[in-house]
Amino acid sequence: MKTRRVLAVTRKSLAQFRHDRRTLGFVIGMPLLMVLVFGYTFGGEVHDVRTLVVNDDQEVPLGPTTFHFAQDILENLEGETLTLVAASDLAAAREEVRAGRAWAVLHFPANFTENVVNRTDNEQGILDIILDGSSPPIASAILGRLRAAIEEALGGSAGAAPIALERDYVYGSEDTRFIDSFAPGVVALAVLMVTTIFSVIIVVREKSAGMLERLFATPLTSTELVFGHALALLVIAFLQSAVVLTAAIVLFQVQVVGSLVLAFALLLLFAAGNQGLGMMLSAGARNELQAVQLIPLILFPSLLLTGVFFPLEAIPQALRGLSLAVPLTYAGDALRSVMLRGWGLLEVGGDLLALVAYAGLTLGGATLLIRRQA
Amino acid sequence: MPRRENMPTGPAVTTTGLAKRFGAIEALRDLTLEVPRGATFGLLGPNGAGKTTLLRVLLGLTKPTSGSALVLGHPIPPKAVRTRIGYLPQDLAIYQDLSVEENLALFGRLEGMEEERIAKRTEEVLKLVDLTGRRRDLVAKLSGGMRRRTSLAAALLHDPDLLLLDEPTVGVDPELRAAFWAFFATLTGRGKTVLITTHYMEEAMKCDLVALLHRGSLLVRDAPSAVKAATNSANLDDAFLALVRARGEVDR
Numbered sequence: 001m002k003t004r005r006v007l008a009v010t011r012k013s014l015a016q017f018r019h020d021r022r023t024l025g026f027v028i029g030m031p032l033l034m035v036l037v038f039g040y041t042f043g044g045e046v047h048d049v050r051t052l053v054v055n056d057d058q059e060v061p062l063g064p065t066t067f068h069f070a071q072d073i074l075e076n077l078e079g080e081t082l083t084l085v086a087a088s089d090l091a092a093a094r095e096e097v098r099a100g101r102a103w104a105v106l107h108f109p110a111n112f113t114e115n116v117v118n119r120t121d122n123e124q125g126i127l128d129i130i131l132d133g134s135s136p137p138i139a140s141a142i143l144g145r146l147r148a149a150i151e152e153a154l155g156g157s158a159g160a161a162p163i164a165l166e167r168d169y170v171y172g173s174e175d176t177r178f179i180d181s182f183a184p185g186v187v188a189l190a191v192l193m194v195t196t197i198f199s200v201i202i203v204v205r206e207k208s209a210g211m212l213e214r215l216f217a218t219p220l221t222s223t224e225l226v227f228g229h230a231l232a233l234l235v236i237a238f239l240q241s242a243v244v245l246t247a248a249i250v251l252f253q254v255q256v257v258g259s260l261v262l263a264f265a266l267l268l269l270f271a272a273g274n275q276g277l278g279m280m281l282s283a284g285a286r287n288e289l290q291a292v293q294l295i296p297l298i299l300f301p302s303l304l305l306t307g308v309f310f311p312l313e314a315i316p317q318a319l320r321g322l323s324l325a326v327p328l329t330y331a332g333d334a335l336r337s338v339m340l341r342g343w344g345l346l347e348v349g350g351d352l353l354a355l356v357a358y359a360g361l362t363l364g365g366a367t368l369l370i371r372r373q374a
Numbered sequence: 375m376p377r378r379e380n381m382p383t384g385p386a387v388t389t390t391g392l393a394k395r396f397g398a399i400e401a402l403r404d405l406t407l408e409v410p411r412g413a414t415f416g417l418l419g420p421n422g423a424g425k426t427t428l429l430r431v432l433l434g435l436t437k438p439t440s441g442s443a444l445v446l447g448h449p450i451p452p453k454a455v456r457t458r459i460g461y462l463p464q465d466l467a468i469y470q471d472l473s474v475e476e477n478l479a480l481f482g483r484l485e486g487m488e489e490e491r492i493a494k495r496t497e498e499v500l501k502l503v504d505l506t507g508r509r510r511d512l513v514a515k516l517s518g519g520m521r522r523r524t525s526l527a528a529a530l531l532h533d534p535d536l537l538l539l540d541e542p543t544v545g546v547d548p549e550l551r552a553a554f555w556a557f558f559a560t561l562t563g564r565g566k567t568v569l570i571t572t573h574y575m576e577e578a579m580k581c582d583l584v585a586l587l588h589r590g591s592l593l594v595r596d597a598p599s600a601v602k603a604a605t606n607s608a609n610l611d612d613a614f615l616a617l618v619r620a621r622g623e624v625d626r
Contacts, residue, residue: 210465217433217461218484219453 026293034296037304046141046313047080050102052093055086057108060117069116069125069153069163070108076149081141097132097170099347100337103313104142105130116162125163133172134340135181138311143167171341176255183254184263184335185308185328187244188270192328195237195271196298199278200291202229207373208287222371226363230275237271238264258338262345266338269355270331276362277327283369302328330354384447386411386536386567387432392441394427394590401427403590405441409569409583411535414562416581416598417571418610424590425571426464429538432569433461446536457485460534464541468525470514474505477513477524478531485532492531499527502557519550526554537561539570543577555580575610586614593617 017024057070077084085102087093093105107128116125129146133139143165150163167174172181206212215225241264248254256263277298285291302308305315305323315323323329334351337343345352387409394402402424409415417425430436432443434451445452445459452459468477475496482492500506503523513521522545529537537558543551555577558568562582570581578584579598586593586601594601594617598610607613 209470210463210467211469213430213435214461214463214465214467215484216435217456217459217463218481219456219486220484 022290023293030293030296034300037300045081046138046311048083048317049081049104049138049142049313050085051082051142052085052087052096052102052105054088054090054093054105054107056110057112058110058114060113062117067113067117069113072153073108073127073146073149076152077145079145081145094130094170097130100132100341100343103132103135103138106146119162126166127163128166128168130168130170131172132341133169133174133176134336135311136172136176136178137181138313139172139176141313171257172255176340179252180255180340181336182309183248183252184339185306185332187241187248188267188328188331188335189302189308190244191237191241191267191271192274192302192331193295193299194240195233195274196278196281197291197295198233198236199229199275200282200285200294201288202233203279203282203370203373204285204288204291207282212370212373216371222367226276226279226367226370229279230272230363233275234268234271237268241267241271254339256339258340258342259344262348263335263338266331266334266348266352266355269352269359270327273327273355273358273362276359276364276366279366280362280369283373301326305329306332308332327355327358330358384411385409385444386413387443387445387569389428389432389443390441392428392431392443393439394424394431394436395439400590402431402438402441405587405590405592407585407592407595409567411567412562412565413582414558414568414570414580416578416584417569417587418573418575418578418584418614419587420573422589423587425587426540427590428587429461429540429569429571432538433459457532458535460529460532460537462526462529462537462539462542464544466521466525468513468521468528470521471512473510473512474500474516474524474527475509478528481528482531487532495531495533499530502530503527504553519546522546523550534566536567537569539568541571541573543572543574551577575614578610584610586610586617588614588618588621593621 017027053074055070055074057068059066059068059071061067074084084106087096087105090105090107093102093107096102097105105128107130109126109128112125112127119125127146127150129142131139131142146165154162203212206215216222245260245263249256281294282291285294301322304310305319306312306326306328307315307323308328312320312323312329330351334348334355337348337351341347385408387407389405389407392402392405392407393400405424405428417428419425427436431438432445432450432452434453434456438450443450446455448455469480472480478496478499479492482495487495496509497506500509503526505520505523505527508516508520513524516524522542526539526542529539543554546554558570559580561568572578581598583595584598584601585595593614594604596604601610601613602608605613605616607616
């Protein structure tokens, strides 16, 4: 082994690197982006969980003091985790949870404090909690916070537990596992990665082999080419979704209470948008190496900002706006709602609109950009 | 048979004052040229003379900066007559991961041919380029010359009236090169027009007409023998140099 020859190869590689500004930027910029996004999002505490409070409790005077446990507990609940919103009508509050606009309702019944103060063996103060259990991290954050607040209100001596929590799950159950809540998002993530990367690579390959020019020398139009590619990739996305969903259901017994057909349709719509995105991105890549560099650019925001692994409520407020710009946020939310909450087409309408807009914009953009690459 | 408008009359290609700029580079300068129907027409010149750019402009793949052109009687981009044009680019431009007949079927469908006609024409063109026995092989498994022939077969499949061939004989062995030229002669014999770019001046002697390009401008357009005679040159290489010298534009 000759050192001179080794160094010649090293110098050559560094020189190539120097000539490729984008790769240089990627090498420095990407780890920085990763550290920043991970640092700000990973394992963040859940906060601002919208929780409705229906408080029918009354204070109970006893000797020189007056007890009002509901008030005490609510005061102890103040903080960043829960955003408490007062409500008067229990049925209306429950409907808010059903519609996905709140995660929980705390209901203090009229004789709550009285039952706590005068507790007998049979009677306890009963606190009703109506929960959306489709996100175990959020459900456990609410319950954890509530237990701490109760304990504090009782002076730390919970003892024989004079307060009982009565849980009523609108969606999910005590048995809903973390894997149930993240499986829909992971399925969408798998579709995102494959469809986007495939379409980037397909177009870049055609571009670099002179194929695009050859295709456009026939009567083929840009729109026909884009939709032709998209359809082919949809078939792949369909097979892939089937495999991932089946594996999740069969191997991990992931809960599905909603329509699998709707889940599939949502995935395919999402896949169509990803193909458009991939084809648009391919305009910015001259070769396959540069195309590969785009992967983390899509992967990291999708992993961290979209509620797939951590609920959106765990993302710092400053970054939540960003998560609204990442399409996986809508796809994941729609799939979770269908699979865990059993929602139908109308109920996921907002997400559906976002996904239709995503597909329309990216496929339209790809049509405009693809011809310029020939 | 599809109805062919303008078939018997007018030149195959006419350009008038055609110019194309890429930033500071003038790829085509005030190019006025006529390619008659039924001719083998050679576009000659060194690399960078503007040959490929001219073909791309004629195909509508790139817009000219100024000037105009008619292809089979239609202004560029030649949408109305696109299915009557066959194009063989310099790159192979066939899918390596498809078989020979899969490639042909793709281009046939893109050209709007019926499946039945695709099958029939596939037989014909494969016989012509001598690839009948390899039709089911992946292109990636073929030799360089076979790939080139597959690419030519794809350009011929829809039986175009005008063939635009960009350096079709680069990297092709002498035997196959001779076969290509013999084949071009049979095409023109059937009334087709073959517009071919090359920087092999000797090959160009086989053309009916040649146009010599230099830095995007037309030096001369005539029969190859007439070009040699006018410049008193032994071959087209010398004729080219003589014409460039006369313009006072010799590099080196």
